Amino acid sequence: MFLSFTEENYLKAIYHLSEDGKIDVSTNAISDALNTKPASVSDMLKKLSQKEVINYIKYQGVSLTPSGKKIALQIIRKHRLWEVFLVEKLKFNWDEVHEIAEQLEHIQSNLLIERLDEFLGFPPFDPHGDPIPNERGEMKAKKHTPLSETDLHNQGKVIGLKETSPLFLQYLDKAGIYIGAKIKVMDKIEFDGSLEILIDNKKTILVSSEVAKNILIAES
Amino acid sequence: MFLSFTEENYLKAIYHLSEDGKIDVSTNAISDALNTKPASVSDMLKKLSQKEVINYIKYQGVSLTPSGKKIALQIIRKHRLWEVFLVEKLKFNWDEVHEIAEQLEHIQSNLLIERLDEFLGFPPFDPHGDPIPNERGEMKAKKHTPLSETDLHNQGKVIGLKETSPLFLQYLDKAGIYIGAKIKVMDKIEFDGSLEILIDNKKTILVSSEVAKNILIAES
DNA sequence: ATGAAAATTTAGGTTTGTCTAAAAAAAAGT
């Protein structure tokens, strides 16, 4: 199925908007996301509906069909792999890559993207911590963030570490932090970026910003 | 100056068509190159002329203005750098990359292309032997091809070597082949790919396909 | 439940880049 650059962007927007639990996505939400007018969105929804990539009932919002979802996930896969490339290989900062990846995600070539994936060592996450879908659009992992960037009072679970030196692992063990532990950030100390965290609803400890940067959290 | 994807392709086509010594490029030549009808080309030429990237007099063909040429060379720079990336990093064959590079060449980001250039080690040539223009659109070198792929009876000059081991250099010295030597391929032996070559219009020798692959020729 | 507000769709129009058919200009042959 061939979709234009623009059609692909609509599918991607609908996918992202329905990620937040929403089953049906509204016309206005799409027009906001894409910076177009609601009237333009109505036109496009009719077209995408004919191509059977969305379920659309007038005045009632849209959802992706299985084939639409698959296409959306392929675009997201491409976007996130290119972001990894830009950050890992071309030394961009993680906050500079979005715009360029928005363009690169529309390059058409399956072989290209599989080769890129391989070249990058099959990364499971993009530089923002978002998981990268595989060729079949499957995405097991959840988004993760360094503990240092987790929001105050948000409950999360330890899902990985950036640093794995014995010294660091010993420290974590002593502190009672392990993969799977529930963590809640109780306070952030402005002065040195250190955090007061609650572990498994039992114990409160203080960790330095250096430690917090190396613990990956899946927020819930 | 912002040009659309399509406008960029017109400039590139005009550049390539005027490479063969042609001062003025014809409407039909452009329509052939871009697979459009001459009528469409006429429309576009009017538009590009208004943007002052081409010199256009009705019924008399077109040429690029300095600013148009600069844009064309930037696109060619991008195209060739991406080709190097695809071949060197993603292990594509040199004959598989053109179509993908046709898409990648339109990605907008100067920073991206400078970072890519650096990442690739500032390559002077693309995988087809064509020179890569610098940021200012300057391109000193000429196209080069391995001697093994040079056309029969074509006159050329040795401009480089792929292999530089002492043994190979000694061999070349003995054979009378040096950087700058004039070489003409007199015959190709099908059986093993070896070549009969005329050096400096004086001496005829036989070189193996292995040797021929490692000598770079600028055809004239 | 009904009238106002908000959301959405339709109607009609624009721009970009394409097309076909017809007209005009240039080139080529005799």
Place this chain on the structure above:
DNA sequence: ACTTTTTTTTAGACAAACCTAAATTTTCAT
């Protein structure tokens, strides 16, 4: 030089993706 052929341009249309303005449907508040 003058006709024929080729090349190029103009005229008028179309599809994609957008817009504004107006109409319609849904939702929300009283």
